[in-house]
Each structure stands twice: as C-alpha cells, then as structure tokens.
Amino acid sequence: MNWWSLCIAFLFFFKLATCLQNQTDRLALVSFKNEIRRDPFGVLSSWNDSLHFCDWYGVSCSRRHPDRVTALNLNSQGLVGSLSPYIGNLSFLRYVSLQNNSFHGQIPQEIGRLRRLQYLTLSNNSFDGNIPTNLSRCSNLYLLNLIDNKLQGHIPYELGFLPKLEALGLSRNNLSGIIPSSIGNMSSLRQISLRTNGLQGKIPWEISRLRDLRFLTIGENNLIGEVPAGLFNISSIHTLAVDFNQLQGSIPSDIGLTLPKLNSLLLADNRFSGPVPISLSNASALEQVALFSNGFSGLFPKHLGKLPHLRMIDFSDNQIHDDLSFIDSLTNCSSLIVLDLASNLFQATLPNSIANLSEGMIYIALSNNQIYDALPLGIENLLNLRFLLFDSNYLTGHVLIDFQKFKRLEMLDLSRNKFTGTISSSISNLSLLSYLYMGFNDFNGSIPPGLGTCHFLIQLDLSHNSLSGSIPRQVIGLPSLSISLNLAANALTGPIPSEVGLLKNLVQLDLSDNRLSGMIPNTIGNCLRLEQLHLEGNSFQGEIPQVLSALQGLKELDISKNNFSGRIPNSLADLDGMNYLNLSFNQLQGEVPNRGVFLNASAVALTGNNGLCGGITELDLPSCAFPKSKKNNLSIALKVTIPVVVITTFLALLTCFFIFWHTKRKARKKNISMPSFENQFLRISYAELYKATKGFSLDNIIGIGSYGTVYKGILEQLGMEVAVKVLNLQQRGASNSFLSECLALGSIRHRNLLKLLSVCSSMDFEGNDFKALIYEFMTNGSLEKWLHKEDGQETEPRNLRLIQRLNIAIDIASAIEYLHNGCPSTIIHGDLKPSNVLLDKEMVAHIGDFGLAEIVSTISDEAVQYPSTSLAIKGSIGYVAPECGMGEKVSIERDVYSYGILLLEMFTGKKPTDDSFKDGLNLHTSVLKSVPDRVMECVDPSILYEDEKGRSVWEPCLISILRIGVACSMELPAERMKMRDVTSELQKIKAIYEQGRMQQDQGVFSLHVGTADS
Structure with missing residues (x-):
C-alpha cells in the first residue's frame, strides 16, 4: 500500500x-x-x-x-x-x-x-x-x-x-x-x-x-x-453559621480580631455559654449576630454601636443582664432593623433613646425580662415597625402611644404587664395588624368597636383584664380572625352577638369567666373550623343547642358553670374528635349518652347536674328509671299519630295545589322545570324582591349580563344585602342559563364559590313569568373593576398588590379544582373571566355566573352531560379554549385554559383582546416570549411600583406565576396543567414569597453560599 x-x-x-x-x-x-x-x-x-x-x-x-x-x-x-x-x-x-x-x-x-x-x-x-x-x-x-x-x-x-x-x-x-x-x-x-x-x-x-x-x-x-x-x-x-445543633463551649474573646471580615455570626439554638465577646465591635463588616437560645451570660457588649452595617441583633433566650443603657450606642447603627433581647435578665426602665433607633427598625422584642415603669412616648418615631413585643414585664401606667403612626405594624404584644386605663382606639387604624395581644393587664372600659376595621387580624387576645360592656358586633364578626379570639376573664355583659357566625375560619373561641347571658346563637354552627370553644363561668341559659353538632372539628367544649337546662343532645356524641367536654354545674337532666366522648370518663365532666342519670359506670351516676304507664303509652301514640296526620294532610293539599297550578299554566308557554336541591332554600316571593330592590330601581343596578340584570337589595327576612339576578326571559338561552345555575349551585358549597341563597320562579304583578337568583352581595365588586379601567370611568382602576393577586389566583384555582374533582358530578364552569370573579369585603374571591356551566357525571365510563345552552361556542372571546366549536367533547381542560388566560391577565394587566395583540400574537405567546429574560416588560406596571427593594423576592415569584399561566393556556388540552397541580404550585410560590419578604424585612437573610447555594 x-x-x-x-x-x-x-x-x-x-x-x-x-x-x-x-x-x-x-x-x-x-x-x-x-x-x-x-x-x-x-x-x-x-x-x-x-x-x-x-x-x-x-x-x-x-x-x-x-x-x-x-x-x-x-x-x-x-x-x-x-x-x-x-x-x-x-x-x-x-x-x-x-x-x-x-x-x-x-x-x-x-x-x-x-x-x-x-x-x-x-x-x-x-x-x-x-x-x-x-x-x-x-x-x-x-x-x-x-x-x-x-x-x-x-x-x-x-x-x-x-x-x-x-x-x-x-x-x-x-x-x-x-x-x-x-x-x-x-x-x-x-x-x-x-x-x-x-x-x-x-x-x-x-x-x-x-x-x-x-x-x-x-x-x-x-x-x-x-x-x-x-x-x-x-x-x-x-x-459562620452553625446554628440549630447541639454544640457547646464558648466564643473566643478575640473573635472580632481574628475574623475581621466576619459578616454573619449564627450560633443560635445550641448550648454555648460564657460572655458575649466585646471584641465583636472590631468586626467592622458584621451585619448579623444571632446567638439566641443558648446559655450566654454577662453584660451586653456596649460598643456594638460602632458597627455601621449591623442589621440584626438577636440575643434572646439567654442569661444576659444589663441596665439597657447600651441602647444609647445602638442609635448609631443606621442599618439596624431587628433588635431581639427577649427572655433575658434585663432589669431597668426603657431609656428614651429607644425612640432614636434606626428609622428602618421593623422588629423590637424585649419580652420576658424585668423591665418596669412606663413606655416612652417617643417610640412613635419608629414609623416602620412591624413587630413590637414588650410582653411579660412589669410595665405600668396608661398606654398613651398614638398607634396610628405605625402604619405597617403587624404584631403588637403588650400582654402580661401592669398596664391600666382604656385600650387606645388608635389601634383601630392599624390596617395591617395581624396579631394583637393585650391580655393579663388591668385595662378597663369597653372593647373598641373599631378593632373590627383591622381586616388582617387573625389573633386577638384581650383576656384577663377588667373590660366591661357588651362584645362589639364588629369585633366578634371580624371574618379574618382564624387562630383565636380570647376575651376570657373580664366583666363583659349581654348575649353573644349573632355575628359570631361570621368567624368561619376561627379555631379557638374563649369567652369564659365573664357575665354574658342569653342563649348560644345558632349562627355559631357556621364556625366550621372551630376546635376549642370555652363559654364556662357565665350566665348562659336554655338548652344546649343542637347546632353544636355541626362543628365536626370540635375537640374541646367547656360550657360549665352556667344555667343550661334540658337534656344533653345525643348529637354531641357524634363529634368524633372531641377529647374534652365539661358540662359541670348546670341544670341538665335526663339520660347521658352512651357513646362517643361519653365513653371516656376522663374526658367528660358532669359534676353539679343533679338531674342526670345513666351513662357508663365510671361516671358514677344513678340509673335512669322509665315507668311504662298508660299515660306514657298514650303520649307516645299521640307523638306518632299527630305528625302522620299533619304530614298526610299537607301532602294532600300540596297535590291539589300542583294540579291547580298545572291547569292554570297549561295554556302558557312551556317552562323549564326546577331542579331539586340537597339544601333547603328560603322561600322568597316576587313582592319581597320588588321591595328589596326598591321596585327594581335603576339606581340599584350593579351589573348587566347576557341573560339578565343584577340588582343590589336588602332582604328583610335575611337582614342582609343581597345581589338579585333577574333573568331576561325574552333572551334566547336565558331559561337554560337559569337552570344551569340552579343545577350547578344547588347542592355544592365552597368558600370560593358565590353562595346561592335562594331562587324565585314566579309571576310579576302583571302575570308575566319571572325568574331570579338571589346571591350573597360582594362588597368589592368584580375582579374586572380592580384590573381595568371601565368605559367612561375617569379614574384608574384600584391597585391590587402582588400578594392580593396571588391570594385571588389561589382562591379561583381552589374553586375550579373543587368543581372538577370535589363534587359528586364534575362541573365545568364554561365562562371563567374577571367579571365573573367577585370579591367580598376581605378581598376573598368567589366565582359566580354559572349560566354556561356543564354538569358531567361518569357512569360506567360513559360521560353523561346535563342541560346546557344551545350555543355552538360557549364562553367569552379571548377566554374560550381553541378546541371549542370543533366538535370536541366537553372537558375540564376548557376551564383550565380560561384560568390560564385569566392568570396571565391578572399579572400583566392586559386583556386577551388587547389591541396590541396583532399578527398572530396573543396574551399566551406574548408572555411566553418574555419569560424569563424580559419578564419585567410584560408585568403589570402597578406591581413594579410596589417595592423596588423587594425585587429579588417578587421577581422570581412573578416568573413562576406567569409560567403556570402559560402552562394552563397551552393550545393542546393534553399539555395543560391539572388544577390540583396549579393550586399546589401557587401555594408553594406564596410560601416562598412570604418567607422571602419576612427574611428580607427582618434582616434574616437566606444563607447563600455563593453560587453553590443559589
């Protein structure tokens, strides 16, 4: 070769x-x-x-x-x-x-x-x-x-x-x-x-x-x-972060000299001991010092005020002692935002210099020390405070602080001190307040009704004071309360207001040891998440209401030391989670149930009810005697016979009425039949609706849709504002729309679905057919009005913060997921858009307008579809899935598509029909091209103005949200996300956002290890 x-x-x-x-x-x-x-x-x-x-x-x-x-x-x-x-x-x-x-x-x-x-x-x-x-x-x-x-x-x-x-x-x-x-x-x-x-x-x-x-x-x-x-x-x-271990030993006294570049020293929750080194003041780059939950002792290092970049000091839960004069030097730390010295041995008065700390302070905690005398008035200068915790000290005097200056305050804890005087009404101006603790003091006077305007309040404790007067309806009806409401051990009088039923998310309610009277209102049965109910030590009377059996999550019930009479309801035995029941010292009588919590003698207290008998042996009650006399037999016969006669007569009259009605209506055009409802509605006549809406006045119109007009009204028999949707029966499809809404909403219940209170199918004063749907009234109107400027409207739409938009998005997703997977039959809404999302006074979203809804049940793998309108393509332009009108079967993916477009609209501020979308471009493709590199170009500008400093927190969250919107609005149904996954992912994004903001606000930064921890 x-x-x-x-x-x-x-x-x-x-x-x-x-x-x-x-x-x-x-x-x-x-x-x-x-x-x-x-x-x-x-x-x-x-x-x-x-x-x-x-x-x-x-x-x-x-x-x-x-x-x-x-x-x-x-x-x-x-x-x-x-x-x-x-x-x-x-x-x-x-x-x-x-x-x-x-x-x-x-x-x-x-x-x-x-x-x-x-x-x-x-x-x-x-x-x-x-x-x-x-x-x-x-x-x-x-x-x-x-x-x-x-x-x-x-x-x-x-x-x-x-x-x-x-x-x-x-x-x-x-x-x-x-x-x-x-x-x-x-x-x-x-x-x-x-x-x-x-x-x-x-x-x-x-x-x-x-x-x-x-x-x-x-x-x-x-x-x-x-x-x-x-x-x-x-x-x-x-x-150097070795926190949350079981390490021990002391910190070298020269640490500030040997580690001159130290920025973060995190030794919290270990077993370290000894003094806090004075040399820390030599580490000029130091920003965070977290030494909490150890055994450090000695004096507070006085010269930390020399550190120009110091942002967080957390020495809580140690044995440090001093006279608080070191606060004078901390006023030089212009970047300080967190000062936590709780649970130490500080014994002194609060120096006036506390008012001169950094303007950016967001967190001050001096709880559980031995601080005495009054609160310095100058503390009002710390306008950006979010957490102010002075509980468990010996503070005295009146609280004269003008709290309305703390516009951003989220938690206020003054409990377990010796404060006197009245509770300042200025607290009512704290619109972001979430936690208020003022228990175990000597406050007097009445509870400020204005606390009912704190719409973010989730926990309120005013217990163990000397408060008097009645419980304000505004306070006990504050829907945001979800963790606990504690008014125990005061001198409150009067009944429990019926507004207690608005506490649908409350877990703990304690009104014990007051002077309350009357009966327990039946509305308490609406508090479905209630786990602990304490009403002991009052003057309540009447029978124990059967409605308590609706509280299926109830674990503790104490109504002892009252004047309750009658029998113990058997329904209390049906509360499976009950592990503590105290009915002592009332006037109860009759047989004690023999099941449920009553089988556990250690969980039940019945002392002081001389009329009780029976029950398990461990309760040590007398046996029940039931003599069978002729009189009793006659009584039993009457109890059986009379209802039978009454029911038979009623059914006969009802049959005659329907024969008469059918004959009279036979000559008229055929009307749709009303569906049967699992829940009983109130009966509301045309006359009542006419009166409630002031004769269907033009001034009462709050919306006009394809099939009818919506009026605002006040219904006398409910004593509440309602929205009345009157169907225009001349409009083709209106009757089917009415039936669709009845079928869809008649038997389902969800926090984020608009509640259908009643329906009216009758005749007006001129003998014409009349059909109306009566809903809860939503104070904040539709999401559409919050996102976009209305035609003819001079002012811009009201702004929604990012977290509000995210909460609304989660509410909508939760409701759609429930319709798809949580109902006996799958319900497809069919017309999801901002105008059909309504917001209550707490800005909780409720989906309404089920006029185009489809109900699909699965029987032997065959889809059975119930009445719908006759439109070939149903829904609103821009929100309708591409497969609609192509002969595709009704599917839940249609709602997913609409939700995706709605989600993109919420965070971009652009409607899917925006004039800027041309040449094949639409809302979906526009966002797809912008995420992630040019996300700020497509986001609603009002979100960008929220907090430029917080961009590192909310920008990644926005990217994730928009990607979910894109994933839901894919052209092919099989490629769209499942609503269950959507809800889960949005909840994760919310948790990340809230955690990031909390870390950012409190100065507790994520521990990034360069690119390795990003």
Whole structure:
C-alpha cells in the first residue's frame, strides 16, 4: 500500500470517527429527552431533526471542537423526569445546570466519566438515593451544587479527592453520618453548605486547614462537641453559621480580631455559654449576630454601636443582664432593623433613646425580662415597625402611644404587664395588624368597636383584664380572625352577638369567666373550623343547642358553670374528635349518652347536674328509671299519630295545589322545570324582591349580563344585602342559563364559590313569568373593576398588590379544582373571566355566573352531560379554549385554559383582546416570549411600583406565576396543567414569597453560599 492510499485510509477513518463522535453526542441528548415525562413550557420542542443539536434550546457546543456539547443549561423549566445515564457520553461537557426542575430518581454514576466537568448544579429537584462516589473522578470540578433534593446516606469520603473544588453545596437533603475528615484535603474550598440534614458527630478539626474558607453553613443538623478552635483563626471567613445543633463551649474573646471580615455570626439554638465577646465591635463588616437560645451570660457588649452595617441583633433566650443603657450606642447603627433581647435578665426602665433607633427598625422584642415603669412616648418615631413585643414585664401606667403612626405594624404584644386605663382606639387604624395581644393587664372600659376595621387580624387576645360592656358586633364578626379570639376573664355583659357566625375560619373561641347571658346563637354552627370553644363561668341559659353538632372539628367544649337546662343532645356524641367536654354545674337532666366522648370518663365532666342519670359506670351516676304507664303509652301514640296526620294532610293539599297550578299554566308557554336541591332554600316571593330592590330601581343596578340584570337589595327576612339576578326571559338561552345555575349551585358549597341563597320562579304583578337568583352581595365588586379601567370611568382602576393577586389566583384555582374533582358530578364552569370573579369585603374571591356551566357525571365510563345552552361556542372571546366549536367533547381542560388566560391577565394587566395583540400574537405567546429574560416588560406596571427593594423576592415569584399561566393556556388540552397541580404550585410560590419578604424585612437573610447555594 503506497503513501497516498494510507492518507486516504487515514482520512476515511478520521471522518468516520468524527461522525461517530457527533452521533454519540446527539444520541446522548436524545436519550436525555426521552427520560423527560413532562415539559410544560415546551423548551424541548426544538430538540428535533429540523435543527442541528448544537442549536437545540439549552445546548452549547465547543468552538474549537464543533459538534461537541460543552454545556447543558435547562434551569427553571418545570421539567419532570429522570436524568438519563447517557449524559455520561457527553465527554466534552463542562457545564451542567438543571436546577429548579422536578428531576427524580438517582443521580447516575455515569456522571463520574465527565473528566472535563467544571460546574454541576442539580439543586431544587427531587433526586434521591446516595451521592455517587465516583464524582471524585471529575477532577476539574470546581462547583458541586446538590442543594434541596432528597439525597440520603453519607457524604462520600471520596469527595475529598476533588482538588479544584471551590464550592460544595449539599444543604436541605436527608444526609446522615459524619462530616468526612477528607473535607480538609480540598485546599481550594471556599464555600461549604451542609445545612438542614441529619449529620451527626463533631465538626472535623481538619476543616481548619481550609485557609481560604469564606462561607461555612452547617446549621440545622445534630452536631455535637465544640467548634474547632482553628476555625476562629481563618481570617477569610465571611459567614459562620452553625446554628440549630447541639454544640457547646464558648466564643473566643478575640473573635472580632481574628475574623475581621466576619459578616454573619449564627450560633443560635445550641448550648454555648460564657460572655458575649466585646471584641465583636472590631468586626467592622458584621451585619448579623444571632446567638439566641443558648446559655450566654454577662453584660451586653456596649460598643456594638460602632458597627455601621449591623442589621440584626438577636440575643434572646439567654442569661444576659444589663441596665439597657447600651441602647444609647445602638442609635448609631443606621442599618439596624431587628433588635431581639427577649427572655433575658434585663432589669431597668426603657431609656428614651429607644425612640432614636434606626428609622428602618421593623422588629423590637424585649419580652420576658424585668423591665418596669412606663413606655416612652417617643417610640412613635419608629414609623416602620412591624413587630413590637414588650410582653411579660412589669410595665405600668396608661398606654398613651398614638398607634396610628405605625402604619405597617403587624404584631403588637403588650400582654402580661401592669398596664391600666382604656385600650387606645388608635389601634383601630392599624390596617395591617395581624396579631394583637393585650391580655393579663388591668385595662378597663369597653372593647373598641373599631378593632373590627383591622381586616388582617387573625389573633386577638384581650383576656384577663377588667373590660366591661357588651362584645362589639364588629369585633366578634371580624371574618379574618382564624387562630383565636380570647376575651376570657373580664366583666363583659349581654348575649353573644349573632355575628359570631361570621368567624368561619376561627379555631379557638374563649369567652369564659365573664357575665354574658342569653342563649348560644345558632349562627355559631357556621364556625366550621372551630376546635376549642370555652363559654364556662357565665350566665348562659336554655338548652344546649343542637347546632353544636355541626362543628365536626370540635375537640374541646367547656360550657360549665352556667344555667343550661334540658337534656344533653345525643348529637354531641357524634363529634368524633372531641377529647374534652365539661358540662359541670348546670341544670341538665335526663339520660347521658352512651357513646362517643361519653365513653371516656376522663374526658367528660358532669359534676353539679343533679338531674342526670345513666351513662357508663365510671361516671358514677344513678340509673335512669322509665315507668311504662298508660299515660306514657298514650303520649307516645299521640307523638306518632299527630305528625302522620299533619304530614298526610299537607301532602294532600300540596297535590291539589300542583294540579291547580298545572291547569292554570297549561295554556302558557312551556317552562323549564326546577331542579331539586340537597339544601333547603328560603322561600322568597316576587313582592319581597320588588321591595328589596326598591321596585327594581335603576339606581340599584350593579351589573348587566347576557341573560339578565343584577340588582343590589336588602332582604328583610335575611337582614342582609343581597345581589338579585333577574333573568331576561325574552333572551334566547336565558331559561337554560337559569337552570344551569340552579343545577350547578344547588347542592355544592365552597368558600370560593358565590353562595346561592335562594331562587324565585314566579309571576310579576302583571302575570308575566319571572325568574331570579338571589346571591350573597360582594362588597368589592368584580375582579374586572380592580384590573381595568371601565368605559367612561375617569379614574384608574384600584391597585391590587402582588400578594392580593396571588391570594385571588389561589382562591379561583381552589374553586375550579373543587368543581372538577370535589363534587359528586364534575362541573365545568364554561365562562371563567374577571367579571365573573367577585370579591367580598376581605378581598376573598368567589366565582359566580354559572349560566354556561356543564354538569358531567361518569357512569360506567360513559360521560353523561346535563342541560346546557344551545350555543355552538360557549364562553367569552379571548377566554374560550381553541378546541371549542370543533366538535370536541366537553372537558375540564376548557376551564383550565380560561384560568390560564385569566392568570396571565391578572399579572400583566392586559386583556386577551388587547389591541396590541396583532399578527398572530396573543396574551399566551406574548408572555411566553418574555419569560424569563424580559419578564419585567410584560408585568403589570402597578406591581413594579410596589417595592423596588423587594425585587429579588417578587421577581422570581412573578416568573413562576406567569409560567403556570402559560402552562394552563397551552393550545393542546393534553399539555395543560391539572388544577390540583396549579393550586399546589401557587401555594408553594406564596410560601416562598412570604418567607422571602419576612427574611428580607427582618434582616434574616437566606444563607447563600455563593453560587453553590443559589
């Protein structure tokens, strides 16, 4: 073979090898895609033969070696699936970032074959199993981020053989065992994040060999022993977080000198002791000091005021003592926002200098100390306070603070002091107040009715004071109260207002030891989440109401020391969760039930009711005697006979009435039949509606729809405002719309569905057919009016904050999910849009207008559809799913599409019919093109003005919300999200948003370990 032949052969085999290499990378990517079970944003749709694989989304190739994949970046795409082991065939791969998806299964061992790999981040997924030990073969790796997964087992000792590794992130997993000593071999390591696992044992002393270490976060584990002394000599340390372990020992007195770059010192919830080092004032970069829940003692370090960047001081729950004069120096800390010194041994008066602390202060807690005398008036200068906690001290005098200056206050705790005088009415101006504790003082006078305007209040405690007068209806009817309302041990008089029924979400109600009287109102049966009800020590009378049996979650009931009479309702025995029942010292009589809670003598107290008998032996009650006399037999016969006669007569009269009615109506046009309802409605006549709406006055019109007009009215028999929808029966489809709403709303109940109070199918004063639906009145109108400027309206729409929009979105999703999955029959709303979402006075969303609803039940796998309108395409333009009008069967995916468009509209401020959408562009595609890189271009500008400083918190949340909207409004029904998943994801976003804002506001920042913890 000559030289020329050898060259040709060489070129042939070289090209063949190159082709095979190219094919290897492409096939590896195809295998990666095949393991993805869900791609909500369609990012992998470009992974097809029409494009070269180097042009696929998220794929980058080498410049020096074309067609060799060097980077795979698919962050935050909602991908669901497992990670293909064929990723190990991408031998030129240097960068892999798959964080914030839903990958599951094990991390494939084949990743260990990627010798060129430098950056591997798989954080915020659901990977499980062990960390592959052969990751140690990736000798060029400098960042390994596996944070927030479900990994188990030990941290591999072999990771210590990664010489170039700079950042190691393994936080928020289920790892166990010890921190391997080999970690000290990684001389390049700067960032270590092992937080929130189940690690045990001691912190290895070898970690002190890492002379370039900057971040060490190993909190929330089960570590013991002392912090290695060498750690306090690594001058490069920026963050030292070993909180929430079982560590002990003391802090070196020269820590502020040996760690000059220290920014965050987090030692909370351990067993440290000794004094707080004075030298901390030399660490000029210090921002956070969290030493709470330890055994620190001695004096407060007086010179912390020299630290210009100090934002948070939390020394609570220790044994520190001083005279509080150090507050004078803290007034120099212009960045200070959190000061928590609760549960220590401070014994002094509050200095006036507390009023000169940073204007940005949001959290002050001096609870559970020995502070005495009055509150300084100047504290009103701290206008941005959100948490003011002075409980459990010896503070005295009148509370003269003008609370209306604290516009942002969320929690006020003045309980367990010796305050006197009246409760300041200025508290009523705290529109953001969520928690108010003023119990165990000596306040007198009445409860300020204005507290009923605190619409975010979820917990109110005014117990153990000397308050008098009646319970204000505005307060006991405050729907936002959900945790507890405690007015116990006062001198309150009068009955319990019927407005107590508005506390539908309340868990604990305590009105004990007052001077209340009357009967328990039946409306208390509406408090369906009530778990603890304490009414003991009052003067209530009458029988124990049967309506208490509606409180299925009730665990504690104490109505002892009252004047209740009659028998114990058997229905109390049906409350399965009841574990404490006290009926002592009343005037009850008759047989004690022999089931339920009454079978547990230790859970029931019946002392002081001389007329009771029977029950289990342990209750030690006399036997019940029931003599059978003729008189009793006659009485029983009468009790049986009379109802039978009455019912028979009633049915006969009713039959005659229907025969007469049918004859009279026979000549008229055929009317739709009314559905039967599982719940009994009030009977409301045309005359009552005429009076309630002032003769259907034009001034009472609050809306006009396709099938009728909605009037505002006041219904006398309910004593409440209502919305009356009068059907225009001349309009084609109106009768079917009426029937659809009746069928849909007649037997379902949900917090976020508009409640149908009654229906009226009658004749007006001129003998014409009349049909109307009566609903709860929604004070804040429709979502449409909050999002958009109405035609002819001069002013701009009222602004909704981001958290309000998110809450409304969750409310709507919850209701739709209930209609689809929580009802006996599946209900498809069919016309979801902002004008059909109504907001009550608490800004809780309620879906209404079921005129186009479809009811589908599943019987033997065959869909049975109940009456609908005759329209070919139902719904409103822009919100109707693409498949409508194409002969597709009715499906829940239609509602999902409408919800997706509605969600995008809520957060972009643009209607789907906006004039800016041209040339094939629509709301869905517009948002899809903007997320995530240009998200701020499509978001409603009013959201952007909320809080520029909080952008790092709300921008990621907005991106996630808009992606859900896009995923719900996909063109193909099968590609849309399920409403159950939508509700779950929005709840997670809300939790992340609230946690982020709380951390931001309180100065408790997320412990980022550079890029390894992001």
